Amino acid sequence: MEKPTPTHCQRHPxxxxxxxxxxxxxxxxxxxxxxxRSLSTEYLSCGLCQGRAMPRVVHRSRTPLxxxxxxxxxxxxNQTGMAVLIGxxxxxxxxRWAAEATFLLLKFLxxxxxxxxxxxxxxxxxxxxxxxxxxxxTPDYSxxxxxxxxxxxxxxxxxxxxxxxxxxxxxxxxxxxxxxxxDDLLSKPAFYVTGGLPQLDWSQVxxxxxxxxxxxxxxxxxxxxxxxxxxxxxxxxxxxxxxxLGAARRLGRDFLLTLGALAVLAVALVVxxxxxxGLLRLELPLFSRWAAELVTCIAPFLMAHxxxxxLYSRGDELGYGAPSDYLExxxxxxxxxxxAPALRVAPAAPAEPAPEASASLxxxxxxxxxxxxxxxxxxxxxxxxxxxxxxxxxxxxxAHHLFVGQxxxxxxxxxxxVKALETAADVAPDGPEASRAxxxxxxxxxxxxxxxxRAASIYRYVVHRYPNTDASRFAxxxxxxxx
Numbered sequence: 001m002e003k004p005t006p007t008h009c010q011r012h013p014x015x016x017x018x019x020x021x022x023x024x025x026x027x028x029x030x031x032x033x034x035x036x037r038s039l040s041t042e043y044l045s046c047g048l049c050q051g052r053a054m055p056r057v058v059h060r061s062r063t064p065l066x067x068x069x070x071x072x073x074x075x076x077x078n079q080t081g082m083a084v085l086i087g088x089x090x091x092x093x094x095x096r097w098a099a100e101a102t103f104l105l106l107k108f109l110x111x112x113x114x115x116x117x118x119x120x121x122x123x124x125x126x127x128x129x130x131x132x133x134x135x136x137x138t139p140d141y142s143x144x145x146x147x148x149x150x151x152x153x154x155x156x157x158x159x160x161x162x163x164x165x166x167x168x169x170x171x172x173x174x175x176x177x178x179x180x181x182x183d184d185l186l187s188k189p190a191f192y193v194t195g196g197l198p199q200l201d202w203s204q205v206x207x208x209x210x211x212x213x214x215x216x217x218x219x220x221x222x223x224x225x226x227x228x229x230x231x232x233x234x235x236x237x238x239x240x241x242x243x244x245l246g247a248a249r250r251l252g253r254d255f256l257l258t259l260g261a262l263a264v265l266a267v268a269l270v271v272x273x274x275x276x277x278g279l280l281r282l283e284l285p286l287f288s289r290w291a292a293e294l295v296t297c298i299a300p301f302l303m304a305h306x307x308x309x310x311l312y313s314r315g316d317e318l319g320y321g322a323p324s325d326y327l328e329x330x331x332x333x334x335x336x337x338x339x340a341p342a343l344r345v346a347p348a349a350p351a352e353p354a355p356e357a358s359a360s361l362x363x364x365x366x367x368x369x370x371x372x373x374x375x376x377x378x379x380x381x382x383x384x385x386x387x388x389x390x391x392x393x394x395x396x397x398x399a400h401h402l403f404v405g406q407x408x409x410x411x412x413x414x415x416x417x418v419k420a421l422e423t424a425a426d427v428a429p430d431g432p433e434a435s436r437a438x439x440x441x442x443x444x445x446x447x448x449x450x451x452x453x454r455a456a457s458i459y460r461y462v463v464h465r466y467p468n469t470d471a472s473r474f475a476x477x478x479x480x481x482x483x
Contacts, residue, residue, distance in 0.1 A: 011048075018331035019044065023051025033336040044336060057327035060313050065254045068309045069261050075129075075305045076298060081136040085301070088139075089294035091117050097289065104195040116148025117141070118297075119155030122304045126230035127481065129308025130315055136301070140473065157235055158225045162218040166211055176205055223262055224248050224255070227307050231320040232481070250317040251310065258310045262303055269299035321480050365395060372400045377407035385416060398424050398433040405440060414448050417441075435471035438462050442475070456480070 009015045009029035017027035024046060026032075032047040044053040076085055095114030099107045124139040141147045170176040181198035185191055205211060224247055225238045237243045248255050276292035311318070316326045364383055371380040384404045387393050393401075401424035408417035421444070424437035438458055446455030459475040466472050 016331065017056060018329060018334060019046075019053040019055055021046035021049060021051045022054055024049045027056075028053055030331070030334055030337045035336050055329040058330055060326050060328055061254075063313070065257055065310065065313050068313065069257070069306065072261070072302065072306055072309060075134075076136055076301055078135060084136045084138055085294060085297055088117065088121055089297050090290055092297070093286075093289045093293045096293070104191070107195055112152055113148060115152035115155060116144075118300075119151035120147050122155065122226075122300060123151050123230045125301055125304035126227070126308040126311060129305050130230075130311040130320070130481065132312060136305075137467070142473075154229045154235070154238075155226075158222060158229055158238060161221055161225060161239075162215065165218060166214050169211060169214055170205055173210075174205060174208065219266075220259065223259060223307060227311060228318065230307065231311065231315065231318050233318075247318055251314050254310060254314055258306060261306045265299050265303050265306065268302070269296070272296045272299050325480050361392060361395075368396065368400060372403045377403075377410070380404055381407055381411065381413065381416065384420065393423050394427055396423075396427075398428040398431050398437075401427065402433045402437050402440075405437060409440065409444060409448070414444055417444055418449075429465075435462055435466040435469055439471045439474055442478070446478075 007017050007027055009017045009032060010026045011032055012029050015029035015031065017029055019028040019033050020026065021028060026046060026048050028046060028048075033053045034045050034047055044055075045051065046053050075081060092114055095110045095117065098110035099114065102110065120141060121139045125136060128137065139147070178198065178200055181200050185196060185198045188196075190196075221244060224244045228238050228244065228247060233243075251258075272295045276295045279288050279292040279295065282288050311320060313326075315321055316323050364386060368380060368383045368387075371377075371383060380400075381404060384396075384400075387396065401420045405417045405420035405424060408414070408420060418441065421437040421441040425434045425441070428434055439462060442455040442458035442462070445451045445458065456479060459479050462475040463472050463479070
């Protein structure tokens with residue numbers, strides 16, 4: 001797909017063109033495009049020839065990453081973000097307390113759950129930011145293995161690059177002997193009940209410059225590893241230096257800019273740890289632990305947001321999503337500013353229906369209700385097809401629209417299915433049938449009518465209009481990861 005630079009409107013030379021007509025090829029500004037609507041379907045038309053107006057797009061990276069990073073610090077500091085932070089920090093507090101209070105052999109379970117909650121939230125923030133979300137939302141922990149265990153394993157594998165090379169250096173190059181502290185720990189009976197860590201003498205190695213170079217190299221290497229992990233790459237790719245360095249080279253200056261932002265947040269993380277230590281010393285029941293966990297969560301989740309911004313802007317360089325996902329309208333969220341001109345003279349308002357017509361409509365609606373109740377799809381489709389006027393359709397129950405839409409899909413009557421499913425969502429947008437109807441409508445467009453762009457548009461609407469529902473989760477799975 002093309003990545004055009006902004007050009008100007010054919011009729012208004014001083015205005016940037018945000019659309020082009022696929023009929024007359026004219027470049028159009030917001031004053032030359034009209035919005036039209038048919039039930040729940042919206043489309044744009046050219047103000048010159050009434051042809052279809054298509055948005056002109058540019059690559060997301062046209063907006064400098066530095067400009068996006070300037071507002072990154074605001075991410076968790078809003079009503080939604082703070083609510084999510086408070087909830088996650090409470091869960092992490094419970095897991096940390098359970099890991100400290102239980103016996104040695106039982107510590108594994110709360111530790112894994114806590115790591116799963118943290119890394120699940122971390123990778124969730126990266127991915128939702130990469131989809132263009134501007135506010136933190138609650139991660140989905142509906143499946144223990146995929147939503148907790150897998151993120152925990154990926155997080156541990158990624159962060160092991162910070163400490164494993166250093167420990168190997170100390171053990172096999174510096175010959176750092178830790179056998180005595182380990183023997184002392186294992187000789188204490190209490191260790192086998194409560195667990196614990198050996199008391200190591202770090203003064204022997206803490207000033208070793210080689211050790212600090214290894215740690216620094218791991219810190220520079222880690223962000224790209226976590227980014228590849230969030231993008232769904234394999235563990236082998238995460239640990240492959242050629243793949244990691246190649247990805248960093250492709251991102252170039254933006255990756256260096258991201259490293260700078262993460263360095264600032266690393267300082268904030270240290271400050272947060274110091275504040276958390278002070279809160280723990282207050283020894284207020286539950287509150288001290290909870291507040292300390294909350295303070296230490298802010299910097300890591302901001303780091304995830306920063307990585308997500310890089311993935312949002314340049315993820316196509318990492319093979320994340322389709323290349324077309326990284327093209328956005330030249331004018332952003334700017335909408336047409338003119339009303340759609342009438343295509344024909346509006347007909348006079350219809351007269352009140354004759355008593356015979358009203359009685360016929362009542363009989364038709366009653367028969368349709370009976371057909372739906374009896375699961376008679378053939379009769380229901382025949383009766384529904386006769387209700388051609390929107391004012392008649394509005395008198396049909398939403399559940400009946402949904403039934404007709406499902407029956408029409410099963411029998412291959414896709415235009416009738418689209419009509420019924422759109423109407424089901426229009427007549428009761430807040431009802432339980434609306435989200436189900438829209439999901440089925442998206443499937444009809446995507447799988448039967450071969451209009452993937454229209455299907456994706458409906459899926460995105462479902463995700464935003466009906467969050468935390470089965471329909472929203474289904475729609476999310478059928479969207480490109482960057483949509």
